[in-house]
Amino acid sequence: MKEKAFPHGGNLRALAAEAGRDPSEILDASASINPLGPPPWLRDVLSAAVADLVHYPDPDCTALLEAASARYGAPASHFVAGNGTSQLLFALPRCTGLARAVIPSPAYTDYAVACHKSGMDVRRLPGSEFDGFAPQLDRIEAVLRSPSLVVIASPANPTGVVTDATAIIELAGRHPQSLFLVDEAFADFVPGFTSLAGEDRPHNVAVLLSLTKSFAIPGLRLGLLAASPDLADWVRRTLAPWSVGTLPQAVGLRALADRTFLEDTRAALPGLRQRLAEGLAGLGLTVFPSQANFLLARLSLSGPNAPEVCRRLLTEHGVALRDCTNFSGLSDRYLRLAVRPEAETDRILDALAAVLAACPMPASRPRPKTPALMVQGTTSSAGKSVLTAGLCxxxxxxxxxxxxxxSQNMSLNSGVTADGLEMGRAQIVQARACRLAPDARMNPILLKPTSDLGSQVIVLGKPVGTMRVADYIAYKPTAFAAAREAYDALAGQADVMVLEGAGSPAEVNLKAHDIVNMAMARHAGASVLLAADIDRGGAxxxxxxxxxxxPEAERALVAGYVLNRFRGDATLLAPANDYLAQRTGQGVLAVVPFLSDLGLPDEDSVTFKDGQSLPDTPPADPTLLDIAVIDLPHLSNATDCDALAVEPDTRLRRVREAGKLGRPDAVLLPGSKNTLADLAWLQDSGLAAALTTLAAAGTTEIVGICAGLQMLGETVAxxxxxxSDRGHTAGLGLLPLTTRLAAEKTLTATDAVHTPSKLPLHGYEIHHGITIIQGDAAALDIIAxxxxxxxLAYARKDAPIWGAYLHGLFxxxxxxxxxxxxLRQRRGQEPITRLTPYDIDPALDRLADVLEERLGLATVRRLLGL
Structure with a gap:
């Protein structure tokens, strides 16, 4: 019977058997052990301890724990010794009483295994290579809505990244009901490392300490846990008697007193690590910075994957590396390599060069297209943007x-990149899903409707003019050329691309000049997932x-269907799915459930205007804050109010009629793409008069954002x-300001400070307006x-009326x-001090979890040809 694969490195017997070699012939760089080998005193200590083998070992490890106390500066009662840190890791979760674990990844496999075996629900928080897999403590905090076991490795395995100890302590202090387990197994290799095992460690921080790696004695199995005395005692009682034998106790006692050997190790390691890193980079691998005694490296997509490289290295050269495929958050392109002495490093690099050279890309072959997957829909609002973000x-x-x-997005919800370029909000969210900074190449053509017949056209982040439909159709070849160039440049920097279509590819009146659906799929060589919103019917x-x-050529690009937003038992759809497959030759690849309260910003204002995102009635609970958002005909950047919607004491509602405005706690006047037309609508609808009445009462806070700020003023020209061709329109007259729309568009990401509260603000400006104080300047404060x-922002001194040019300030x-x-204080309620984080990452992870379950990563990789 075939043995089950051992999920870790360092199984020398199995490695030798697979290679068909004697174990002594294997160069094992799959396990990260001190490259200097064991200390010179090891044999003497073992020999001296042999005489004690006739007795049972000390079950309390008394001398060993006293040595740990002297080494780390905490009482011996804070420490537990175990048969390696693995034994302690598997014992700890059962002693916490917690039902949930949070594990940043990529991470050591057994963290999740140990938590699962204790019955915990495990939440992984994947990192990204774009920030070097840096620790994201803010993302951890965002998901700590219930007490949890948080496992943080520092340095992390397999990345070698160190997390700041002070930041961990501060996080633990803000979440006293959670337990933070910090694995310092590789800490001895990091110069100047600050251990959390000392006496000043918070009560809800526990630390795993390994002696076997730093002293190159993994065969002896010895680890320590530092924790609060109560937790340490509980773990100690959970372990079997005599978990640590006589020899490990003797060696551990000597190791804890030996600082010189560790200093020598830390002095030698950087040079050895640099030699390995430079050699790997010279072979075309991407190498990530590490402070530990190992390196994480990524293979190119154009060559063999990690399992194949590891197999050939072992069988052909007797070299064992760690294939990282089973690390959550890493693909089959990643390797972990232990830092070894110079001669062994040269052998590793020579063997790796030989394996990679045996699978070269022929010099005559052009660079292959970047693997690409595209989401198209049967209609607008089929969920393409959300599905694309989830796949990303x-x-x-x-x-x-x-x-x-x-390639082309028609939306009034937009944002600004760090370099001052405008792009669609949906692609900003998708960039976040990829853990990338927004890049205007991700949405090279943005159309912002200004009327039923015309739109402002933005190409690669900059406006090129306002065009009517016929003008834009004539301009489309130029636009598509820019889109193709942007795609090629972006794809050249990525492993895979995920594209989004627009509307439907079956719009027969648009197909002749399509630049966003099948034409883009052909250019990218993308497989197409066709999505339908089954919740609306007619899917x-x-x-x-x-x-x-x-046509047949485009049908061939469709790889399958996704039924989106389904409520109910998906097995009931089987007959219809069979019928669809018989008629079209393609099947339903996934049924994605309706995800209520997902919490992702909308691509455009459709869901806002049809009532999907906000109701049009006041909150039923009178204790909740009532914030009315004016639903302007040309409303833009409705996402400015998304963050307010997450607050537990607040309910937002949209208002179109003066009779439904009432007396809310606050009114938000949002952005607009046709400010003068929307001002006229406010007058005609009676809302202008209703807002003036509220302003006079002084109990409702009136807030204008961007165009909303302009409307609060005296005039807009x-x-x-x-x-539009309106020229000049009177404003609401609530702020002594006038605005003139200028040719130059302000596009900038902006940091500021709210002067009255001294609190920081961050957002972006998107406007043509130049606003000046006109009239009684003494009546205004500049508040940012x-x-x-x-x-950036102005406020009345005598009334709760203010406006700002800063989108995203909430x-x-x-x-x-x-x-x-x-608002609470104005109505006589106590303030709330606890902050509710506004973070879309949990929503993106929830979405990815659903797609992983319903569609499957294996299917996605197959569609990409990986």
Whole structure:
């Protein structure tokens, strides 16, 4: 019977058997042990302890724990000794009483195994190679809504990244009901490392300490746990008697007193590690910075994968490396290599060069297209943007360098990149899913409707003009050339691409000049997932009809279907799925459930306007804050209120009619792509008069964002006809400001400070307007400004009326809570001090979890040809 594969490195017997060699012939760099080997005193200590083998070992490890106390500066009662840190790791979760574990990944496999075996629900938080797998303590904090066991390795395995000890202590202090287990197994290799095993360790921090790695004695199995006395005692009682034998106790006692050997190790390691890193980089591998005695490296997609490389290295050269495929959050392209002495490093590099040279890319072969997968839909609002974001996060968690792309996006929800370029909000969310900074190449063409017939056209982040439909159709070849160039540049930096279509590929009136659906799929060589919103009805007819409208060449690009937003038992769909497969030749690959309260920003204002995201009635609970958002006809950047919606004491509602405005705690006047037309609508609808009445009462806070700020002023002028031909319109007259729309568009990511509260703000500006104080300047306060002194926000001194040019200002947790507490105090309620984090990462991970379950990473990789 075939043996079950051992999920760790260092199984020398199995490695030798697979290689068909004697164990002495194997160079084992799969286990990360001190490259200097064991200390010179090891044999003497073992020999001296042999005489004691006729007696049972000390079950309390008394001398060993006293030595640990002297080494780390905590009482002996804080320490537990075990048969390696693995024994302690598997014992600890059962002693915590916690039902949930949070594990940043990639991480050592047994963290999750130990928690699962204790009945815990495990939440993994995958990192990204784009930030060097740096620890994301803010992401951990965002998911600590219930007491949890948080496992943090420092240095992390397999990345070698160190987490700041002070930051861990501060996080633990903010979450006293959670337990933070810090694995310092490789800490002895890091110069100047600050251990958390000392006496000043918080009560809810426990530390795993390994002696076998740093002293190169893994065969002796010896580890320590530092914890609060109560937890240490509980773990100690959980272990079997005599867990640590006589020889390990003797060696551990000597090792804990030996600082010189560790100093020599730390002095030698950087040079050996650098030699290995440079050699790997010279072979074309991506090498990640490490402070430990190992390196994580990624193989190119154009060559063999890690399992194949490891197999050939072992069988052909007797060299064992660690294939990282079974690390959560890494793909089959990653290797972990132990730092070894120079001669062994040279042997590793020579063997690796030989294996990679045996599988070269022929010099005559052009660079292959980057593997690509595209999500198209049978209709608009089929969930393409959300599915694309979920696929991006799923692939990023698997260790792929993935980037999103949508060649053309029509949306009034946009944002600004760090370099001042405008792009669709959906692609900003998808970039976040990939753990990338937003890049205008991800959405090279953005259309922002200004009327029913015309749109502002933005190419690679900059406006090129406002065009009517016929003008834009004539411009499309130029736009598509820019989109293809942007895609090629972006794809050249990625392992895989995930593209999003627009509307439907079956719009027969648009197919002749399509630049976003099948034309883009052909350019990218992408497999297409066709999605339908089954919650709206007609999904099967939509899928079948779409396929019937496609020519054969485009039908061949469709790899399968996704039924999105399903409520109920998916097995009941089997007959319809069979019918669809028989009629079209393609099957349903996934049924994605309806995910209520997902918490991702909308691509455009469709869900806002049809009531999916906000109700139009006041909250039933009178204790909740009532915030009314004015539903302007040309509303833009509705996502500015998303962060407010996460607050437990707040309910938002949209208002279109003056009769439904009532007396809310606050009114939000959002952005607009046709400010003058929307001002006229406010007057005609009676909402302008209703807002003026509320302003006079002084009990409702009136807030304008961007165009909303402009509307609060005395006048808005558009002399160049940038948004309409109205020229000039009176504002609401609630702030002594005038605005003129100018040709130059302000596009900038901005940091500022809210002057009254001294709280930081961060957001972005997207506007043509130049706003100045006109009239009684003494009636206004400038409550935020750019670094250059240019005002960003104004407030009335005598009334709760203010406005700002800063989109996204409510995303700042502390400022948002301060704003809401002001509303609470106005109605006589106590302020809330606890902050509710606004973070979309948990939603992206939840989405990826669902896609991993319903579609499967294996299916996604197959569709990508990986």
């Amino acid at each position: 996060r799923l692939l990023a968690r698997a260790g792929y360098k993935v980037a999103p792309f949508k 099967y007819a939509g899928l079948l009809g779409t396929m019937e409208c496609l 558009d002399p160049l006809g940038l948004e 400004a750019r670094a250059d002194g240019q005002p 995303d700042a947790d502390a400022f948002r809570r301060q704003f809401l507490n002001t």
